[in-house]
Amino acid sequence: MGFRMDIGIDLGTASILVYIRDKGIVINEPSVVAIDTTTDKILEVGEEARKMLGRTPGNIVAIRPLRDGVISDFDITEKMLKYFIKKAVGNSLIKPRVIICVPSGVTEVEKRAVLEASNNAGAKKTFLIEEPVAAAIGxxxxxxxxxxxxxxxxxxxxxxxxxxxxxxxxxxxxxxxAGDKCDDAIVRYVRKRYNVMIGLRSAEDLKIKIGTAFPVEEEQFMEVRGRNLVTGLPVNLTISSSDMLEALEExxxxxxxxxxxxxxxxxxxxxxxxxxxxxxxxxxxxxxxxxxxxxxxxxxxxxxxxxxxVSCVARGTGKSLEHMDALKDSLLTEEIRTNYNRA
CATH class of the missing domain: 3.30.420.40 (ATPase, nucleotide binding domain)
Incomplete structure (x- = not known):
């Protein structure tokens, strides 16, 4: 391979993991971008942008450019990819080959969007691998x-x-x-049951700490803050694991x-x-x-x-990178395999 640089990217709705051959996972950050709407300038990407979710003034928006596993905002995704690829490779003059995971049900149009965004972001060539295959390898x-x-x-x-x-x-x-729908379900449940509106970050904390999909032997509790929908005032609320079981059931x-x-x-x-x-x-x-x-x-x-x-898909992508020549016929999609053979 000489100086060729290969990067594997798990382009997730919630987070992005970047794997570099011989180095392992070098980046694991939320897939969130903060933008100043007046200047269209990107202010923060990743963890710093995630801290801004739900806490920004009118001229700043913190958004997640991927929804339900696919690109919902092409331009922002491209800029985010460019940021993470540059952060991973540094000031290297060599453009990396990039392999990106996509959900198994992704359409050809969605595949092309990922390919185009990656190539525009600085990849020499981009290949796709289906997430379940990468997860199994990882x-x-x-x-x-x-x-x-x-x-x-x-x-x-x-x-x-x-x-x-x-x-x-x-x-x-x-x-x-998946995870996002669980967060939404918790927000809806708390609003309906307790007349309290909580944020998605609070819902995610509840899911991680006391969330359950099966009855637990010992009841757990967690305090969460929100806004009472009757009085309009901030309020503290104690949620139990039984509440979580009911909220997540559907x-x-x-x-x-x-x-x-x-x-x-x-x-x-x-x-x-x-x-x-x-x-x-x-x-x-x-x-x-x-x-x-x-x-x-x-x-x-x-x-x-x-x-x-959490890092299974990214590790699987990395392993497939290391054996790309051996795995190209079985793991890469038809569209990408054609590109590979032309390379």
Whole structure:
């Protein structure tokens, strides 16, 4: 490869992870951009921009340019990618080859948007890999053999469920029900049950600290601040894990139903493999307490959460980078494989 630089990017709705060959994960920051609307100038990107969410004056907006796993604001995504690529490679004069993860249900138009944004942001060439494949590689599964593996990758915007064999996806489903929808569900529940409006960051804290998808043995409590919708005044509120179970029920059930629907379409031989090996979960969203137990109860299969689930997709992307020549036929999409062969 000489001096060629390769970068793997997990372009997530909630966060961006950047992997550099031989260095590992060098960036893990929220995918948030703060912009001054009067000058159109980018003020902050990443963690500093996330701190501004819901706390900005009229002329500044903190936005997340990716929604439900795909680009919702092309120009901002391009600028954000340019920022992170430059931060990763420094002042190197060599343009990097970039491989980016996309959800398994992404359309050709959405693929082209990611390709164009990355190339405009400074990539020499851009390749795409489907998230469940990257997640499986990052989780340490040997997907090159004729044996079935089932992976659930639950991020911020999408939950990707796939059965993989011989390096390719056999059956998959991508639903736009994931971490963000859980946060929205918590905000709605607190508003309906307690007449209190809380912010999305508070909802996320509740989800992380006491959120549960399965009944817990010991009740947990957490205090949260919000605005009383009757009086209009700030108020402190104590939320229990039972509240969280009720708030998240609809969202977590939808994910369990999607897993069930993928299993229904799985060929018998691969279903037998999955029955023996169980299901592997990756992504930050799968860390909600009891979600693995809920899916176990629904499917009757053993469910395990991958080590370091948050960075699984990024690590898988990195590993696929290191073996790009060997994996290009099985892991890269048709559109990208054509580009690779022309390179």
């Amino acid at each position: 989780a340490g599964l040997d997907i090159t053999k004729p044996s079935g593996h089932m992976i659930i990758d639950m991020g911020g915007g999408t939950t990707d469920i796939a059965v993989i064999s011989l390096g390719g996806i056999v059956v998959s489903r991508s639903i736009k029900t 969202t977590t059930t939808a994910i369990a139903d999607a897993v069930h629907s993928v299993l229904e379409k799985t060929p018998p031989e691969l279903a037998a493999d999955i029955s023996e090996k169980g299901i592997v979960m990756t992504g930050g969203g799968c860390l909600i307490h009891g979600l693995d137990k809920l899916i176990e109860k629904r499917t009757g299969l053993n469910v395990t959460i991958s080590d370091d689930a």
